[in-house]
Amino acid sequence: MRFLPLAALCGLYxxxxxxxxxxxxxxxxxxxxxxxxxxxxxQLMTILGPGGATEMQIDQWVWDPLRYASHVRGQPQYTLILDQEMWQAASLEGPWTALGTMLPGDRTAWQKRIDADRRANVTEVECFGTVDLNGVTARGYSFRTKTEPDDHGVWFGAHMTLFVGPQDRVLRWEFRDNVAHYQPEPDDKVNVTDFDYAGAVPIPDPES
Known part of the structure; x- marks a missing residue:
């Protein structure tokens, strides 16, 4: 997979x-x-360090914000989250071992708050118009945003670059200048997440 500089995707300027x-x-x-x-x-998240070297890649199979499986490439375990329950296995096929309930009670409200905070705090907007993303026509955008501190003081933000393709679907989402409650100064990493809507799989049944 090739990660092209933003200028190459959106024109020289x-x-x-x-x-x-x-x-x-x-x-x-x-x-x-x-x-x-x-x-x-x-979705495949690639974390790039200084100079663009790949530091980590994480696969996620997402059914909705409350139900998804994830796997760090090179690691032995897969994690499955279904609402408030967490499970672990050596593959998506299982068998799954229950890890118990380790997530906040109202995750729907939590996710909606994150979306609302990001929307309310958008600054430094740029619209690049139509670009070619690996042979797919997409619309390019860039902006900075952050969430507000929650009841525990947790917040995070980044400068984001977004590519939206046919059917109004996100194709790539890049995070730069990442900040958080534990890291108020921007880091030097870039998180690039590529989305594949043909790569969806059935939701595992961990109790089967």
């Missing part, structure tokens, strides 16, 4: 933010950036 750019990005939160509207998919 980013288009200046126009009057409708902020509104166009805001509208994404009613579509492509609505976590609960995104269809089942496979």
């Amino acid at each position: 980013a288009l200046p933010a126009h009057a409708d750019c902020a509104a166009e990005i805001d509208a994404l939160f009613d579509g492509a950036l609505d976590s609960f509207a995104r269809p089942p998919h496979h």
